[in-house]
Amino acid sequence: MSTIHTFQxxxxxxxxxxxxxxxxNQLFPFEGAKRVxxxxxPFLKKNGYIDLIGKQLNDANMEYDVITDIEPEPTIEHIETTFKRINRHPFDLMIGIGGGSVLDVTKLFSVLLKNDVSVKEMTxxxxxxxxxxxxxLIPTTSGTGSEVTPNSIVTLPDEELKIGIVSPHFLPDLVLLDPTLTVTLPKTITAATGMDAFTHSFESFISNKANPISDMYALESMRLISRSIVNAYENGSDINARQDMLLGSTYGGMxxxxxxxxxVHALAxxxxGKFNIAHGExxxxxxxxxxxxxxxxIEDRMKTIAREIGLLEKDESARYASELLIDQIVRWTQTLNIPQDLKSYGVKEEDVPALAEAASNVTRLMNNNPKKLSVLDIEKIYRKLL
Structure with missing residues (x-):
């Protein structure tokens, strides 16, 4: 019997x-909406994008309110406290414009307005x-791919952990991908979000649930990102590189x-959650x-990636291709000035067992890993970064 795969x-x-x-010109599916x-x-309010959206909503006879105080890596408390301020209004449409945290919170607000469930209960x-x-949803970074995923990530401070909530109701009705919104991204965010997007596609390609549909998106995502991440980092105004990164991020989300x-995500x-290390870093x-x-x-899959992103000039062994690919990933982190030392974030040797135990408990992701990793295996990985 053939395996059945689903995609949404x-x-x-x-x-x-x-x-x-x-x-x-894209608002026609929402013609009945009166309040948005x-x-x-805060940054996007200053640079005029909110006003640009607001004018177009007014032209469509829609009123709108704005919330711009969404925190990076939002906690349950922050999300629910902010929601209490908006729950008094009968909104017909939500527009999230920002990075992954903003998009994730928009998803949560959307379902909170129509369901008798708290964020804590969702987790x-x-x-x-x-x-x-x-x-x-309108992404302004090229990293999470949140605009096309049924996932929302929240931080649990008491458990020193981040957790993903998954629901098909988190998928938006419209996504706008405009690379001009990403040209002013600082280098540090360009680097971290870009490598985050590459990691999404890489892990999707080697995961236990990889399938012909996900493989297509993952490989094209890695091809786009690998050819443009350094250009986007070194020359942020390169609109072609920015579009490659934005589309690569979206394909990674798909x-x-x-x-x-x-x-990788389970260990991240x-x-x-505990040391506030940016997810992409x-x-x-x-x-x-x-x-x-x-x-x-995963050697055979690694060889496929290496070939698709142009690392192989001729047919080589899977092991050699794998080594080339790992070397390339390391070079990217060096070129993009991404730290490779957890000590700089305050992580100590005595923190490793608790980190490893917490990572091993992210079973939704660990069970998707192609190789079973014990708590001791995870500890060894963390120690390589100390």
């Missing part, structure tokens, strides 16, 4: 320079029964929606070392 993503995706300026909530960050596995308020990530979550540091731990189970 956002309802409508619009790509191209100037897509945001064209929002008015724009969810964003404990309570079902989200009803579709939320219609959503438009890949992980179908195949899921694995041990406690680093973010944690993934970048861990990727070469987790890959080495998995290597005897």
């Amino acid at each position: 993503t956002s309802k409508r995706v619009v790509l191209g320079k100037g897509a945001l300026e064209n929002l008015r 909530l724009i969810v964003s960050s 404990k596995g309570k079902t989200i029964s009803n579709k939320g308020v219609p959503m438009i 890949a992980l929606t179908s195949a899921g990530t694995a041990a 979550y406690p680093l973010g 944690a993934n970048s540091m861990l990727l070469p070392h987790v890959t080495l731990a998995n290597l005897d189970h």
